[in-house]
Amino acid sequence: MATAVALAGAGYGVANAADERPAVALVAASANAVGTRYVRDNGQAFVSLDLGVHAIAGDQPLEIWAKRSSYAEAIKAERFVTGENGERQAVALPEGLIKDFEGLTDFTEVTIADAAGATVKQFSTSFCPNAWDSARTRRDAPADNPFPSGCAGGNPFLLGAVWGIQAGWNAEVRTTPRFDKRGDVDFDIAPGQYKATVKLTPAYRELLDVPESAASVTVNLTITDRPDEDGKGREVAQQRMLAASGTQAEAVEHVEHGTEGDAAAQVSAYHPEFRPPAKRPATLAAEPKKGPRPDLRSLPAHGIELAKEDDGKWYVSFGATVWNGGNSPLRVDGFRRTGTELMDAYQYFFDANGKEVGSVEAGTMEWDPQEGHNHWHFTDFAQYNLLNADKSQAVRSGKEAFCLVNTDAVDYTLPNAKWRPENTDLYSSCGANTAVAVREVLDVGSGDTYTQNLPGQSFEVTDLPNGTYFVEVLANPDNKLAELNTKNNSALRKIILGGTAEKRTLRVPPLHGIKG
Numbered sequence: 001m002a003t004a005v006a007l008a009g010a011g012y013g014v015a016n017a018a019d020e021r022p023a024v025a026l027v028a029a030s031a032n033a034v035g036t037r038y039v040r041d042n043g044q045a046f047v048s049l050d051l052g053v054h055a056i057a058g059d060q061p062l063e064i065w066a067k068r069s070s071y072a073e074a075i076k077a078e079r080f081v082t083g084e085n086g087e088r089q090a091v092a093l094p095e096g097l098i099k100d101f102e103g104l105t106d107f108t109e110v111t112i113a114d115a116a117g118a119t120v121k122q123f124s125t126s127f128c129p130n131a132w133d134s135a136r137t138r139r140d141a142p143a144d145n146p147f148p149s150g151c152a153g154g155n156p157f158l159l160g161a162v163w164g165i166q167a168g169w170n171a172e173v174r175t176t177p178r179f180d181k182r183g184d185v186d187f188d189i190a191p192g193q194y195k196a197t198v199k200l201t202p203a204y205r206e207l208l209d210v211p212e213s214a215a216s217v218t219v220n221l222t223i224t225d226r227p228d229e230d231g232k233g234r235e236v237a238q239q240r241m242l243a244a245s246g247t248q249a250e251a252v253e254h255v256e257h258g259t260e261g262d263a264a265a266q267v268s269a270y271h272p273e274f275r276p277p278a279k280r281p282a283t284l285a286a287e288p289k290k291g292p293r294p295d296l297r298s299l300p301a302h303g304i305e306l307a308k309e310d311d312g313k314w315y316v317s318f319g320a321t322v323w324n325g326g327n328s329p330l331r332v333d334g335f336r337r338t339g340t341e342l343m344d345a346y347q348y349f350f351d352a353n354g355k356e357v358g359s360v361e362a363g364t365m366e367w368d369p370q371e372g373h374n375h376w377h378f379t380d381f382a383q384y385n386l387l388n389a390d391k392s393q394a395v396r397s398g399k400e401a402f403c404l405v406n407t408d409a410v411d412y413t414l415p416n417a418k419w420r421p422e423n424t425d426l427y428s429s430c431g432a433n434t435a436v437a438v439r440e441v442l443d444v445g446s447g448d449t450y451t452q453n454l455p456g457q458s459f460e461v462t463d464l465p466n467g468t469y470f471v472e473v474l475a476n477p478d479n480k481l482a483e484l485n486t487k488n489n490s491a492l493r494k495i496i497l498g499g500t501a502e503k504r505t506l507r508v509p510p511l512h513g514i515k516g
Contacts, residue, residue: 021058022208022209022211023057023060023062023209024057024058024062024165025055025210025214025215026053026054026055026173026198026200026214027055027137027170028052029052030219031219031220032221033050033196033220033221034222034223035049035222035224036048036223036224038226039225045188045225046187047176047189047223049221050176051110051175051196051219051221053108053175053198053219054137054170055127055129055165056137056138056165057169058167058168059167060081060082061147061164061165061167062079062164062208063079063080063147063162063163064077064104064129064162064163065077065078065090065160066098066161066162067159067413068159071157071511071512072512074096075101076092076095078093079093093207094207101158101161102151103127103130103163104163105126106124106201107125107127107200108125108175108200110125110197111199112194112197112221113195114192114193115193120194121187121189123177124201125176127174128151128163128171129147129164129171130147130148130150131165131170131171131172132149134165135169135170136166136168138168141168142167146166147164147165148161148162148164148409148412148419150409152409154303154516155449156302156516157302157321158299158410158411159411160413160414161411161412162413162417162419175196175198190223191225192222193221193222194221196220196221197216197217199217286358286360287349287358287482288357288358291350291352292326292328293326293482293483293484294330294481295324295325295483296322296323296325296326296442296476297322297489297491298320298321298382299321299410300471300473300491302318302319303318303319304493304506306504311455314462315455316471317453317457318452319450319452320451320473321408321447321473322382322448323408323410323411324443325410326483327416327444327484328350329350329441329442329443329444330404330481330483331440332346332404332441333346333348334346334376334378334431334437334438334439335436336436336437341366341369341433342365342366342367343376343437345361345380346359346361347359347360347482349482360482363378363379363380363480364379365438365440367433375403376403376431377401378402378404379400380477381401381448381475381476382475382477383397383474383477384397384399384452384473385471386461387469387470388470389467389469394459394469395464397457397459398457399457403440404440404442405423405440405448406418406421406441406447408447409445409447414445416445417444421441423440459471462501464497466499468494469494470492470493472492473493475489475490477489493511494511495507495508496508
């Protein structure tokens with residue numbers, strides 16, 4: 001632990017307050033690290049590596065906001081600092097420095113050298129300040145971390161992000177290259193002893209004015225062999241890389257949001273903040289004429305794919321996100337009709353101070369007993385259509401009921417955006433069959449993403465003629481929810497079907513240069 005002790009003495013880690021700390025410092029948890037080289041039956045091998053390097057913020061939080069005004073515009077970013085006069089100031093980052101919403105592009109450079117000092121691997125890694133396991137590393141650091149957990153995931157149509165490390169807190173630095181398109185890591189090092197150095201790239205060192213002593217760490221690295229039994233090594237490597245990339249490695253992606261199941265139903269909806277009253281309100285205050293409202297907006301469909309399923313038919317699957325771009329959360333409480341599997345749903349309204357001031361009827365919730373669901377769905381949230389070239393309807397998705405969950409941080413730069421929403425997966429809302437009431441929430445700045453990859457949810461295109469179509473994501477289709485604006489509820493994504501009945505093809509043109 002010599003490395004950590006030495007750095008702590010410099011005031012970067014667990015230490016008394018220093019006179020002046022760098023904006024960010026790289027710290028190694030230990031002077032020694034171990035990498036596992038997984039060897040497959042066919043002789044191929046790859047290394048899973050975690051060097052235990054962290055970035056620790058100095059006397060101020062490291063806070064960066066990234067945003068694009070439209071999909072045709074490049075991402076622009078600002079760093080927020082507190083000046084000597086105590087005023088909060090925004091400092092523009094160089095254009096092109098931030099290339100996506102996955103974090104700070106090419107933040108660190110990793111160099112691995114053998115015993116003779118020869119470089120065997122060198123690569124740069126991006127950095128997500130929003131670490132899931134961020135913790136206070138100094139006694140004098142603030143008690144709480146206000147910043148979001150995790151950087152943006154795989155949705156290519158996000159609009160804004162907030163990244164940060166609380167003053168005196170840490171975030172893990174990724175020290176393994178990214179996966180390729182197959183999900184593998186092209187990263188192999190022979191067993192043996194090495195020196196691994198992680199340092200800030202010049203652009204960030206200059207931007208943050210970090211001294212050399214805080215901008216680089218070196219650890220002793222031992223690489224050992226291990227059989228890759230049943231592909232478990234690849235899973236370990238993926239989880240490790242995802243965690244260090246700010247993607248929640250253990251996140252629940254349900255069948256619609258990825259994998260739903262009975263476990264979610266058994267433990268959901270019992271967090272006090274998500275427990276509505278056990279009975280419907282005796283009287284309903286009318287919807288206020290003025291005041292904050294949610295604003296449901298649709299993102300273009302993404303992750304669009306074509307596949308022939310076991311039934312011999314061709315289906316187009318896709319991901320769809322509806323998000324709240326308003327100035328108030330969307331809160332829907334459901335109250336069960338005794339002895340039935342239906343709930344009456346009500347939308348609630350709040351004033352500028354967050355006080356509940358009214359509610360209106362908003363359709364129903366229904367119990368979905370299907371395998372992979374087993375929870376309550378709100379029935380009037382969104383609709384998915386496949387449109388012909390003239391925008392007439394060709395196919396309608398069978399997916400019409402939803403459990404509202406904050407799965408994606410779409411734009412946390414909005415006023416009133418909630419950076420750390422509680423209900424981020426099915427374990428936090430949606431309810432069990434024994435529930436008498438359910439609360440479902442979509443917070444400001446967050447979106448709810450569903451992946452339509454099952455027959456009935458995806459579009460069957462077996463008999464559709466070749467040509468141009470549009471995937472439509474439509475929020476609030478029957479206008480049962482009150483919101484600021486209904487003109488942004490629909491988003492279209494062009495697709496082109498081709499091929500033959502035996503081998504259909506799909507092409508998805510980029511939208512404003514954005515693929516995915």
